Amino acid sequence: METPRPSYDAAAAQERWQKFWEADKTFAPLDDGSKPRRYVLDMFPYPSGDLHMGHAEAFVMGDVIARYWRLLGYDVMHPIGWDSFGLPAENAAIKNNAHPADWTHANIETQAGSFKRYGLSLDWSRRLHTSDPEYYRWTQWLFLQFYSRGLAYRKDSYVNWCPQDQTVLANEQVVAGLCERCGAAVTKRKLTQWYFRITEYAQRLLDDMAALEGNWPDRVLAMQRNWIGRSQGATVRFPVPGRDEPISVFTTRPDTLYGATFMVVAPDADLAAELVADEQRAEFEAYLEKTKQATEIERQATDRPKTGVFLGRHAVNPLTGREIPIWAADYVLSEYGTGAIMAVPAHDQRDLDFATVYGLPVTMVIDTAEGDPAQTGRATTGDGVYVNSEALNGLDNKSEGIARICAKLEADGDGESTVTFRLRDWLLSRQRFWGCPIPIIHCPVDGEVPVPDDQLPVELPDLRGAELAPKGTSPLANATDWVNTVCPKCGGPATRDADTMDTFVDSSWYYFRYCSPNDETQAFDPAEVAKWMPVHQYVGGVEHAILHLLYSRFFTKVLHDMGLVSFTEPFTRLLNQGQVINNGKAMSKSLGNGVDLGEQIDRYGVDAIRTTVVFAGPPEDDIDWADVSPASSLKFLQRAYRLAADVASRPGVDFAGGDLELRRATHRSIAAITEALDSRRFNVAVARVMELVNAARKAVDAGPGPADPAVREAVETVAVALSLVAPYVAEEMWELLGQPPSIANAAWPQADPTLLVQEAVTCVVQVAGKVRAKLTVSPEASDAELEALALSDEAVVRALAGRAVRQVIVRAPKLVSVVPV
Secondary structure, eight states: OOOOOOOOOOHHHHHHHHHHHHHTTTTSSSOOOSSEEEEEEEEOOOOSOOOHHHHHHHHHHHHHHHHHHHHHTTTEOEEEEEEOHHHHHHHHHHHTOHHHHHHHHHHHHHHHHHHHTOOOOOEEEEETTTTTTOOOOOHHHHHHHHHHTTTTEEEEEEEEEETTTTTTEEEGGEEEEETTTTTOEEEEEEEEEEEGGGGHHHHHHHGGGGGBTTOOHHHHHHHHHHHHHEEEEEEEEOOOOSSSSSEEEEOOGGGGGGOOOOEHHHHHHHSHHHHHHGHHHHHHHHHHHHHHSHHHHHHHOTTTTTEEEEEEEEEETTTTTOOEEEEEEEEEETTSSSSSSEOOGGOOOOHHHHHHHTTTOOOEEEESSOOOHHHHEEEEEEEEOOOGGGGGTTOEEEEEEEEHHHHHHHHHTTTEEEESSSSSOOOOOOOOSOBBOEEEEETTTTTTEOOGGGOOOOOOOOGGGGGGGGSSSSSGGOOOOHEEEEEEOOEEEEEEOOOEEEEHHHHHHHHTTSTTOOOOOSSOOOOOOOOHHHBBBEEEEEGGGTTHHHHHHHHHHHHHHHTSSSSOOOOOEEEEEOEEEETTEEEOOTTTTTHHHHHHHHHHHHHHHHHHHHTOOTTTTTTTGGGGHHHHHHHHHHHHHHHHOOOOOOOOOGGGGOOOOHHHHHHHHHHHHHHHHTTTTTHHHHHHHHHHHHHHHHHHSSSOOTSSSSHHHHHHHHHHHHHTTTTTHHHHHHHHOOOSSGGSSSSOOOOOOOHSSOOEEEEEEEEETTTEEEEEOOOOOOHHHHHHHHOOOOOHHHTTTTTOOOEEEEETTTEEEEEEO
């Protein structure tokens, strides 16, 4: 039984060591080249309020890695900043008749205090906020570099439009076709928008994922591949009588072209409005208005009733020479290819459903032995024998069929083999105030004119409260003193671009800025980036698997092509943490199952919460707070703390003279903890620390005693390992052990290979499947030696009772199985 001792005071330790770390600048990297560098980065937070349980899990995982690498002898950069532009701040400003910066900065200070309290090993000297002019000056500069390279452009496009709030909505703000803010039915509106030409990098984004295999989660790579969506097929040109240019259509199955019996154009594609015959225009325009009221998800639903309008025009199938009707239907999206498809109803269910509704012909061109779709009502998509396909008839090889048709199209000038991508250019315009202004001036004489570098940043005007309320255009468009300006090129009157950038632009390059956050002459110092990057470990939620990570990869490739960086991938390793849930459900105010992080810390202390989060399971798994026990974690930490108080040997004592059994336990623990950390199984590492605490307590209470050097070795190992998850108690233990602060400057213990070798193991001996003896043997014992020892054991001899032995099975060194006749 443990001797009662003073308990660890979590609150006092937190206050004390926060002050020490800040004054000591403990976690600022040396940056002097004396140690190999490592860059650990957590996806920076949005300042929506104080930290919550999700932050508790997300940020502790990166901190474990940063602290571990520091103890291994690396010079670690682990910076912090805030993704501080965004709509919530704008809404709060409208509600409170304030400026968005007021809400933003107040929340940032709240979060900063909580991050410090949470014991994160952050370098606060590199702190940045994306809403600061010092930062967004360089966001604007980067935009202009993209613009000069043809990677930023404007075009007309349909967007989600709320008629009540009179503003554009992102797809994420449309819920079941309604505005998430006011509940009004969302429609579509065509606006001139800015885009980044990310499609220029589609193949490189796909190819370069090969270098990320094994270092990024497989599901993230799969999600990105699916989002990029590479398709191999053909572009087919369909002549249209009375039109100079044919309609180009992309298809992955050119071999089914003989079965294309009609064409479908997206109603909201410019092509549809151009093609429609005068006598069909009124019906088409009414249908277009209905289409605008549906979301893309609704339009693509397979169970949605098929509707459409005949455009009064025909195209010519280039293989059959027959005219086919052209329809407008909402199940085709304007963003897909050219906004037009060739419809092969026998082998595409949506096309077949549409053909059935409007009585259009269905021609089977691949016989899969599943019946004629015109009769069964089920489109067939499998392989089979080509029929009704002229030169392909009788062929049963899809690859050969595709190759032959592509060759024929190219020979006749009617098409060519094509690779296309699902990925679309990045729409970055936002009709909001609290974002980075787009540094373009619109001049009636000179058109689009970039703002000169020496006039950056284009700062936001001082708008607040009602001035930010939606009025059908961006709030900036109504700030006449701000929007009206002079053309830098001709000196005539001009207007600023009134849109702001998608906040994903801000977060697509912030990790570069951390390398030289105070540089006033450039976005980042390429020399500093070359020293620190690419990021060695990136940590964040899987919800950012596509957009943020894809955009960051795109930015890095552009910067590489500009000659500013030498690498093409920003993040070498990626770790996705899970969610913290409660009673099987995501925490939410509506469910009333939220857990307040601050209250949990007040009750149990930071270390207990951090330990609970890390010990709950692998980092990528969800944590159900109803299934864990911070109270148990606190008890464990108290036990570890008391061990440090018990150690009676002096610092620097020679461990070699200590108890051999405990030393072996310590070094086996070091090896196991190190292996678990290297494989990112942090929960297993904590479990091994718990086992070592038990072994050390046993040695103190019922073994060699607290003065034995092996006890100090074990407890120092516990303290260093615990510093990754429970830094405050670890610092207190380190001090009790007589070591100088901070434990973050200690060295990671190395396992002695000679102490990992077991001198003896237990070998179980079975007779006829039943355990009859247990032998203490050398782990190096041979099969013959183990067999001889087993057969000579008295208990085995009694069990055999004179029976002959038919077989002896040896699994050295732990099992001998004797099979009698």
